Amino acid sequence: MDYKKILKTFKDQRKDKWDQKAEKYYNNPESADTLLNNAEDKASKKEKGPIKEIWHKLKLIIALARDWSKGRYREVSKGNMILILAGIIYFVSPLDIIPDFIVGLGFLDDAAILTFVINRLDKEIEKYREWKNNSLQGI
Numbered sequence: 001m002d003y004k005k006i007l008k009t010f011k012d013q014r015k016d017k018w019d020q021k022a023e024k025y026y027n028n029p030e031s032a033d034t035l036l037n038n039a040e041d042k043a044s045k046k047e048k049g050p051i052k053e054i055w056h057k058l059k060l061i062i063a064l065a066r067d068w069s070k071g072r073y074r075e076v077s078k079g080n081m082i083l084i085l086a087g088i089i090y091f092v093s094p095l096d097i098i099p100d101f102i103v104g105l106g107f108l109d110d111a112a113i114l115t116f117v118i119n120r121l122d123k124e125i126e127k128y129r130e131w132k133n134n135s136l137q138g139i
Helices: 003-027 029-045 052-069 078-092 108-120 122-137
Strands: none
Touching (some): 003 029, 003 078, 029 052, 029 078, 052 108, 052 122, 078 108
16 A cells, blocks of 8 residues: 555545544543553654654654643644644554554554644644743743
């Protein structure tokens, strides 16, 4: 399966599957802790694998989602937050377009979807990075 087919499948499923799950977290941000912990755990295990190219931005979108869920950062639109959450849910889900247990291919779709999310929200991620850096300097 190639990158374009993966993205098309994700986009086709997004409203019915991934966005619905993301909406639940959006409406109850406090419930996102387990999701974000799972994403951090999975990301740390795959740092050198298929997601190595997007490693730093993946860490940023997870941090953004965590700061949003804790109420520390709210400078993100609902649509963008839903997309971030949907991408993280997809990443954490073991049964997605290409199941994670398929050796050699299972994380390629995760990398493709996360790359899509990151590219689509690059300005949002950079805005968050600036906010985070400014927040840390104030400590």
